[in-house]
Amino acid sequence: MEQIVTLIVIVFVLVLGSAVFLNNKKKPANIVFGLLVLSIVGWTISNDLADNTRQFSQALFWVRGSFAFTSLFLGMLWLFSHAYTAKGRLNPRIAIPISISAVIMFILSFTPAIVRTVELKSWGANTINGNYFFIFLIYFLLTLTGATLRLISRYKKVRGQQRQQIQYLFFGFSLSILFGATTNLILPLITGSTELAKYGPFGMVFLLAFTSFAIIRHRLLDIRLLVLKSVAYSISFGLVIAGYVAFTFLVFQELQLAVDQTAVNVAIVFVLILTFNPFKAFIQKITDQLFFRGRYKFNDLLSELINIAKQNSRDINALTGNTIRTLLKEMRLEQAAFVLSGSPNMSAVKTIGYEAGKKSLWDKLQKLAENATGIILADELDDNSASKILLRDHGIEAVLPIKTKRATIGALVLGQKKSGDNYNREDISLLELFGPQAAIAVENAESFVERGRRIAELKSLNKMFRHIEHFPNLDILLEEIVEEAISVTGAEGGSLMLVNKDNKTLSIKTAKNLHPLIKLNTKIRIGKGIAGTVAKTQEPLIINGLHDPDFKPNIKRENIHSAISVPMVTEDKLIGVLNMNRTSRHAVFAEESLTIIRAFASQAAEAIVKADHYNQIENLSLMNDTQFREFTRALARTVDAKDPYTYGHSEAVTRFAVMIAEELNLDEQRKRSLEIAGRLHDLGKIGIPESILNKPGFLTDEEYAAVRKHPEIGATILKHAESLKDVRDMILYHHERYDGAGYPKGLKGEEIPLEARILTVADSFDTMMSRRPYRESLSRSEAIAELKKYSGSQFDPKLVKIFIEMLHKRGLKVVKHFTWRFSDEDVA
Incomplete structure (x- = not known):
């Protein structure tokens, strides 16, 4: 039976040691813990063999082996206390002396100095100490004291998880040492017999169990709760045993009943089995009420x-x-x-x-x-x-x-x-x-x-854009922007400044709650004052209290207490600066206001540029030919800039369309109108969000419907320019199909204006040869094949034939014009 228990202990100890070692094979503490486990296994096996052999020489060898492995265990325990609490690698100046002392004691234990001889008893081998046994005692006390002091010093310095781990180590350490010292030192010294020494290694299970738990577990139980519950359950178990002894004594001694004790024991065990779980739950409940009151459920x-x-x-x-x-x-x-x-x-x-x-x-x-x-x-x-x-x-x-x-x-x-x-x-x-x-x-x-903020902002922006669609005077638009910005931010006053033509100064174009003379006479150099600094850095400023000495002299009204100044930028170009202010000392601007007004300013800047374009379009008749061409080119570049994949697309479409017109011998006026339409055919994309235009994938039905509106938006923008009436129709119908399946009107065949049909071919050919977010560009031969494939359905077949013949006839000239479009393979 004892050998079975020994085997179980050895297997349990080896499992714990393997679990810790495999948890981190490179960590010094885990390696030393493995050596600690091996020393306990050696100690346990030596004890068992010493007590189960009947030959004197073998008994003496295994007893000395028991002391040798005990010495090794004590050395490894001391070394473990350092390895476990070390921040990094184990200090060699500590590890080497401890290891050498353990080896020396291991060797010395096999000599008569520690164990002189043994006496074979019925229960096993009784140890007779040698003349220098006191060396072993000193080593025993030294190692335990060293390990204890090391843990205590480290315990005082650390907090949290490591502190709790050391608590676990102390708890297991205390139980193990108490058990081992009792069986292997105190009782032998008192009784002169080492009969119980063979159980000493069993106590080390406490140390190994608590230590391995502390090393491996991610989160530990509260040690205070663990100890209190252990005490509570131990007391409960003691009360049960005491009750059993008292009951047995009462039955057999006091009452002296002629009852078979075996039958009584069986009955008691049966009752205990039936009542174990309810009794355990009752004890746990009482324990929690006694020790853990105040803990949440x-x-x-x-x-x-x-x-x-x-x-x-x-x-x-x-x-x-x-x-x-x-x-x-x-x-x-x-x-x-x-x-x-x-x-x-x-x-x-x-x-x-x-x-x-x-x-x-x-x-x-x-x-x-x-x-x-x-x-x-x-x-x-x-x-x-x-x-x-x-x-x-x-x-x-x-x-x-x-x-x-x-x-x-x-x-x-x-x-x-x-x-x-x-x-x-x-x-x-x-x-x-x-x-x-x-x-x-x-x-x-x-x-x-x-959602609430967006609703308020969208209402403001929608209100502003509704005015833009009716092409207001730019001054009216600027006033609208300031009014809506004040409404969105809850400001009490504000102004809008635009960059002057010299690109060096800002002037106030509109303001609210600002003295007219200040509005009229204020001109700020970029880089000076609040607005000038914002214009230079293109970064917003929020100032509460106006205590900054760099800006206070530039404040025109002493009662302004809080201010926001935001740059108005579109396509990396500074348009102006939007300023908001409050006079109340308790109504300061928060970071949230800055975020809203910054987004608002960005939208407003784009609106100002658009409105300026609209005003210029209305005044096209006042431009000379050079001014007109430069304006349409600039407008085309503005449209192309919204989509980096089609940069230069408008210019390419224009050249293709004009070449087709030349092949058809159209007059100069029609060619000039077609040239304008080519540059402005995608003008309506100004009103399409860039997130849709640049989407890296296929569009949803809603997104595609928004894109399909761009011909109508473009035509609407030009509706007040009477001199561009023909151009407007070309732009409106350039996405119609020859078979009537196009948009926006579904015109068919000759119902579609000739210039619009020309634009359809030119636009489609250049688009196919452009890289898009959702596909790579086609080669010249592939694009021509597509034109042939859809000739008669999407495209006018006569125009397709003329265009392809033109490409072959003018191939080198076209390639020369569009070297950025065609590769050497395309030329061949």
């Missing part, structure tokens, strides 16, 4: 947090505030914060115990959360890492990233517990389950706020 707290998330999905302040207040109360935390950064208008920090104004701290924590795959625990970070130093310096124990599928939108920052306990597995599980619920609630709140 997991399911109740999780339900409460989820309800907070659901009930406050439209009120971000209530969501964040109620969440951290509940966690502080139930988890008994010192401090907590809820950091949001889902979008510029949602950036916020709700704190209890922390300073909300520490923007740099929250930015760093947000970045830390973005890079994390799960909850961040200060305990588990490397001691010297910047992240751990950051968390420790600000009393932060845990950071829960709030993540959606698309991004990290916030972080829940938690401080220390008032009890000083670590975050245990239950805490981590609770936070991990709440995280996705919080993310959904924050995203819903963000969508709600964003």
Whole structure:
């Protein structure tokens, strides 16, 4: 029976040692732990063989072997205390002396100096100590003292996870040493017999079990709870045994009943089996009530947090505030914060115990959360890492990233517990389950706020663009922009400044709540003052309090207290500067206002450029021929710039169309109109979002419908230019098909103006030879093949034939004009 128990202990010890070693084979602590396990196995086997052999020489050898492996165990234990607490590699100045002393004691134990002889007893071999046995005692005390002091010194310096691991080590260490010292040292010295020494190695199971658990486990149980529960269950078990002994004594001694004791024992065991689980549950409940009062109930707290998330999905302040207040109360935390950064208008920090104004701290924590795959625990970070130093310096124990599928939108920052306990597995599980619920609630709140802001902004922009469609005077448009900007931001006054022709100064073109003389006389050099600085840097400024000495002298009104100045830029060109202001000391601009007005200014800048183009189109009749050509070229470049894949497309289409016109011997007036139509055929794309034009893939039905409107938009833009009436029809019908399946009117055959049919061929041929986001360009021969394939359906067959013949006839000239289009293979 004893040999079976020994075998079980050996197997258990080897399993623990293998688990720890394989967990990290390169870590010094794991390697030394493996040697520690092997020394215990040797000690156990030596004890067993010493007690089960009846030959004197073999018994003496195995007893000495037992002391030798004990010495090795003590040395490895001392070495492990250093390896386990070392920050990196094990210090050789410590490891080498300890290892040498262990080897010396291992060898010395096989001599008569430690064990002189043995006496064979009925229970095994009794040890007779040698004359220098005191050396073994000194070594025993030295190693245990050294290991203990090392753990204590390290325990005082560390916190969190490693501190808790050392607690586990102490707990197992204490039980093992108490057990081993009792069986192998104290009892032999008192009784003079080593009969119980063979059980000494069994006590090392406590050390190995607790140590391996501390090394391998990702999260540890609270050691205080573990000890208290162990004590409680031990007391409960003791009471059961005491009750059994008392009952037996009462039955057999006091009452002296003639009852078979075996039958009574069987009955008691049967009762214990039936009542074990209910009794265990009862004891656990009583234990929790005695020792763990004040700890939250997991399911109740999780339900409460989820309800907070659901009930406050439209009120971000209530969501964040109620969440951290509940966690502080139930988890008994010192401090907590809820950091949001889902979008510029949602950036916020709700704190209890922390300073909300520490923007740099929250930015760093947000970045830390973005890079994390799960909850961040200060305990588990490397001691010297910047992240751990950051968390420790600000009393932060845990950071829960709030993540959606698309991004990290916030972080829940938690401080220390008032009890000083670590975050245990239950805490981590609770936070991990709440995280996705919080993310959904924050995203819903963000969508709600964003939707409201977008509605207000779209109303303003739609109102402004409705005016643009009716081609207002530019001055009227500028006034409209300032009015809408004031409405969007809640400002009390504002102005719009445009860059003058010298490109060196800004002038106020329109303003609200600004003295007329200031508006008339103000001219600011770019680089000077608030607006000049914004124009130079093309970066917005928000100034609250106006205490900045660099800008205060430039303020024209002393009662302005808060101001925003934003550059108006389109296609990397500065148009002007939009300024908003408030006079109330309590009504300062927030970062959210800056974000809104910056987006508004970008849209306004584009609107101003468009309106300027419209005004110039209305005045085309006043231009000379050179001015006219330069204007249409500039307008074509503006359109092409919206789509980098079609840069130069308008010019190429124009040249192809004019060449076809020359082959048809059209008169000069028709060729001139066709030239203008070629440059402006995609003018309507000004009104199509760039996200659709540059989409890297196939368009949705809605997106394609928006693109199909560009001929009508282009024609509408030109409707007030009477001199371009013919051009307008060419632009309107250049996407009609010869078979009537085109758009926008579905015209067929000769119903389509000739110039529009020419544009269709020229536009399609150049488009096929251009690289698009969703496909590569076709070669010249492939493009010609496509024209032939759709001749008579999409294209006028006569024009296709003329165009192909022209390409062959003028091939070298065309290639010369479009060397950026054709490759050497195409020329061949």
